[in-house]
Amino acid sequence: MIHFDNVTKVYTTQKRPALDGVSIDVDKGEFVFLVGPSGSGKSTFLRLVLKEEKPDKGRVHVAGKDLARLSNWKVPHLRRRIGCVFQDFRLLPNKNVFENVAFALEVIGKPRRFIRKVVPEVIELVGLEGKAGRMPNELSGGEQQRVAIARAFVNRPQILLADEPTGNIDPATSIGIMKVLDRINRTGTTVVMATHDAAIVDSMRKRVIELEEGLVVRDQTRGVYGQAY
Amino acid sequence: MRAQFVLSETWIGLRRNLTMTIAVITTVAISLALFGGGLLVNQQVSEMRSYWDQRITLTIYMCNEISPAQTCQDNGPATDADREALRADLDDMPQVEGYTYLTAAEAWQDFQERIGSSNEALAEAAQEGDIPDNFRVQLTDPSHYDTVRNAVTGSPGVDSVSSDQSVLDKFYDLLDGLKWAALVVALVQLAAAALLIGNTIRLSAYSRRRETGIMRLVGASNFYIQLPFLLEGAVSGLIGGLIAAGFIVATRYTLLTQIEAWFQFDVGLGTGSLLYVIGVSIILGVLLCTVTSFLTLRRYLKI
Numbered sequence: 001m002i003h004f005d006n007v008t009k010v011y012t013t014q015k016r017p018a019l020d021g022v023s024i025d026v027d028k029g030e031f032v033f034l035v036g037p038s039g040s041g042k043s044t045f046l047r048l049v050l051k052e053e054k055p056d057k058g059r060v061h062v063a064g065k066d067l068a069r070l071s072n073w074k075v076p077h078l079r080r081r082i083g084c085v086f087q088d089f090r091l092l093p094n095k096n097v098f099e100n101v102a103f104a105l106e107v108i109g110k111p112r113r114f115i116r117k118v119v120p121e122v123i124e125l126v127g128l129e130g131k132a133g134r135m136p137n138e139l140s141g142g143e144q145q146r147v148a149i150a151r152a153f154v155n156r157p158q159i160l161l162a163d164e165p166t167g168n169i170d171p172a173t174s175i176g177i178m179k180v181l182d183r184i185n186r187t188g189t190t191v192v193m194a195t196h197d198a199a200i201v202d203s204m205r206k207r208v209i210e211l212e213e214g215l216v217v218r219d220q221t222r223g224v225y226g227q228a229y
Numbered sequence: 230m231r232a233q234f235v236l237s238e239t240w241i242g243l244r245r246n247l248t249m250t251i252a253v254i255t256t257v258a259i260s261l262a263l264f265g266g267g268l269l270v271n272q273q274v275s276e277m278r279s280y281w282d283q284r285i286t287l288t289i290y291m292c293n294e295i296s297p298a299q300t301c302q303d304n305g306p307a308t309d310a311d312r313e314a315l316r317a318d319l320d321d322m323p324q325v326e327g328y329t330y331l332t333a334a335e336a337w338q339d340f341q342e343r344i345g346s347s348n349e350a351l352a353e354a355a356q357e358g359d360i361p362d363n364f365r366v367q368l369t370d371p372s373h374y375d376t377v378r379n380a381v382t383g384s385p386g387v388d389s390v391s392s393d394q395s396v397l398d399k400f401y402d403l404l405d406g407l408k409w410a411a412l413v414v415a416l417v418q419l420a421a422a423a424l425l426i427g428n429t430i431r432l433s434a435y436s437r438r439r440e441t442g443i444m445r446l447v448g449a450s451n452f453y454i455q456l457p458f459l460l461e462g463a464v465s466g467l468i469g470g471l472i473a474a475g476f477i478v479a480t481r482y483t484l485l486t487q488i489e490a491w492f493q494f495d496v497g498l499g500t501g502s503l504l505y506v507i508g509v510s511i512i513l514g515v516l517l518c519t520v521t522s523f524l525t526l527r528r529y530l531k532i
Contacts, residue, residue: 050446073451080448090443103440106234107449155447 001159001190002026002049007058009044009214018044020214021058026192028158031185033201034194035225036211042194045211046161049192050082051075063158080108083152083160083189087167089144091136091151097123098132101150108155118154126150126180142173146180153184160184162193166200174200198225238440238457242433243464249429250465256425257469257514260418262476265510267411269480272502274404281397287366287374289315289381290388293333296361298388307362311386318381319366324373328366336360361388419517426465426518427525430458434530441530455530459522466518470511477507 004024010017019041026032034042047053048060051067060067063081070078091100098119105115123132126146136144145165152160162181166174178200185191195201201208201224208223209216243250291312292301301307312330319325331339337357368374378390434441444454481503 076445076448076450078448079446082448084446090439092440092443103443104447106231107444107447107453109231109453112231151443151447 258472261473263415307386462518462522470514
């Protein structure tokens with residue numbers, strides 16, 4: 001599903017590469033934690049998957065497509081197969097829960113009837129039934145993140161990328177978020193989650209890829225956050 | 230493609246930057262009105278030219294006692310024989326469509342009638358006899374003007390040959406000057422309008438960066454992301470163009486009508502020409518705004 005072949009990415013403002021000859025394979029339906037200190041290359045990895053950045057060396061394949069050969073005007077179609085969740089939720093404050101989720105479908109031109117059918121299903125899937133009419137500022141952090149996940153998943157992407165989705169949420173609520181992500185993973189969606197949250201990684205016992213200074217220092221199935229544990 | 234979504238986004242953008250939108254519309258309207266005014270004058274001049282070219286007459290003034298020309302001084306006033314000879318010459322010339330002869334009395338009368346109403350002082354100052362008797366010659370084609378003029382100049386008893394051409398040329402020059410002045414100011418204004426539109430669209434893109442960021446992430450096509458901004462520019466241009474059209478129509482029915490009345494002829498600028506000017510102005514407004522928006526977006530809306 002995601003295939004990195006000896007990928008190097010250097011940002012022009014920095015000497016040290018953000019990713020340094022990284023080769024990673026993520027299969028369809030996998031759940032992968034991406035761990036490592038800040039600046040280890042986690043976000044760069046996610047940006048390369050979305051083709052927000054281009055690698056300086058190596059090849060990136062996502063959903064069977066060689067991104068180097070993907071023309072710019074086809075990038076939106078790639079992104080429709082990838083859902084994204086962020087630490088800061090990125091909801092639209094002037095739209096309610098339903099509208100926020102529906103927005104993702106409206107802007108790719110889905111018919112209204114389809115939207116009316118699908119959005120409530122996804123809102124229920126993330127555990128927000130009965131809150132479709134709420135505005136984001138009336139929701140807790142955990143609930144807002146659920147809306148963001150619903151928006152990322154409403155188009156049934158093959159891949160869900162999550163960049164520290166629990167970074168702004170207390171540990172108890174984080175467990176709920178992880179359950180939602182796990183539920184999504186069980187529908188066959190590949191989930192890649194970058195995180196600093198050791199407790200979550202340890203409790204889930206999923207594949208863990210650890211990056212440090214742009215290198216893969218550990219790739220472990222059913223791993224934990226740090227080797228010290 | 231969901232038209233309703235795009236239109237509502239466009240509307241939100243226009244409303245959110247209302248003051249800037251008004252500034253854009255005003256600038257576009259003024260610049261297009263000036264541009265349209267220039268075009269209008271241009272159309273008017275060319276219509277007047279073709280009107281006058283068909284009616285251009287040559288006036289051959291005969292010598293009289295007070296003619297200052299050297300030939301008249303030497304040979305004295307024109308004699309009847311001179312006039313008969315000139316008549317014969319004119320009859321022989323194929324370029325001459327026809328002519329009428331005005332005696333000094335008739336010429337004075339004609340002058341009183343034409344000038345008397347608009348310039349009384351001049352009419353009163355002119356005495357009968359100041360204007361020599363003359364031939365009014367109609368040409369088959371205005372391009373024969375020089376041929377005929379050269380042929381009769383120097384004939385016995387001929388004082389001078391003049392035509393409306395020289396008067397009209399001065400008028401054309403004036404209108405040409407007006408036209409270019411209007412077009413240059415319009416150009417400067419259009420440049421200012423373009424900068425304003427660029428800024429407005431930039432502001433609009435900035436204030437909606439959250440929405441466009443999400444649109445990008447969920448895979449909305451570039452066209453879909455840009456379309457509301459492009460429409461925002463296009464709508465501003467269209468409204469500006471429509472206001473300018475109002476100005477242009479007003480100009481047509483006040484200024485040009487006055488000019489026509491002043492010159493006592495009826496070359497009413499046709500509705501066709503008016504529609505052409507309005508059409509060109511509106512299209513220019515919409516194109517200018519849309520293209521500027523597009524160029525701005527390429528810089529400020531990362532896809």
